[in-house]
Amino acid sequence: MLEKTTHMNSLFDFYQSLLTAKQKEYMEMYYREDYSLGEISEAVNVSRQAVYDNIKRTEKVLISYERRLQLYSMFTKRKQLITGLEEAISKDDTSTSLELIKQLKELD
Amino acid sequence: MLEKTTHMNSLFDFYQSLLTAKQKEYMEMYYREDYSLGEISEAVNVSRQAVYDNIKRTEKVLISYERRLQLYSMFTKRKQLITGLEEAISKDDTSTSLELIKQLKELD
Numbered sequence: 184m185l186e187k188t189t190h191m192n193s194l195f196d197f198y199q200s201l202l203t204a205k206q207k208e209y210m211e212m213y214y215r216e217d218y219s220l221g222e223i224s225e226a227v228n229v230s231r232q233a234v235y236d237n238i239k240r241t242e243k244v245l246i247s248y249e250r251r252l253q254l255y256s257m258f259t260k261r262k263q264l265i266t267g268l269e270e271a272i273s274k275d276d277t278s279t280s281l282e283l284i285k286q287l288k289e290l291d
Numbered sequence: 292m293l294e295k296t297t298h299m300n301s302l303f304d305f306y307q308s309l310l311t312a313k314q315k316e317y318m319e320m321y322y323r324e325d326y327s328l329g330e331i332s333e334a335v336n337v338s339r340q341a342v343y344d345n346i347k348r349t350e351k352v353l354i355s356y357e358r359r360l361q362l363y364s365m366f367t368k369r370k371q372l373i374t375g376l377e378e379a380i381s382k383d384d385t386s387t388s389l390e391l392i393k394q395l396k397e398l399d
Binding site: 200201248251252254258261262265268269272273275277280281284287288291 | 306308309356359360362366369370373376377380381383385388389392395396399
């Protein structure tokens with residue numbers, strides 16, 4: 184079973200430029216347009232099993248990219264820090280702002 | 292001729308986790324430890340031409356990753372914004388700070 188998770192959707196966002204055209208096509212139908220495996224199979228005229236295998240493999244590829252590059256995890260951390268920073272600036276809390284800037288720098 | 296540029300060094304920083312062990316080994320010797328091609332050739336007991344070809348190929352791989360993911364280019368832009376932000380916060384310039392926060396958010 185393939186679970187359509189928002190996590191996988193996000194990984195697809197970050198790493199789609201590294202996928203092949205076919206991997207991208209199936210993932211887009213499955214995750215973006217919310218087709219079922221059966222519907223993709225009909226649309227591209229390939230067996231349901233082949234579609235399943237391709238998507239399953241692509242998911243492993245995406246997970247492996249995230250393990251190596253951590254773009255999604257860094258993005259999430261950065262987003263939190265920027266939100267906190269925006270709040271601190273709005274409150275004129277300079278020392279918190281500078282502390283968050285420090286953390287933001289350390290992230291890269 | 293291979294030019295040892297800081298640009299290539301930076302790309303290696305960002306994408307080394309996507310390289311094979313051999314690609315990484317040669318790049319490390321060439322770019323980090325500043326070996327010549329001849330010295331690498333002797334150290335790993337492979338022809339100078341093979342070392343050259345491997346490094347040349349790896350550089351193309353790194354350039355292709357940057358074209359797709361733009362991690363280095365984004366890092367550079369983010370760094371500039373964060374430096375400007377730090378200055379604006381130190382000067383209590385709230386409106387500039389919030390504008391830079393906006394740009395930082397748009398980068399992701």
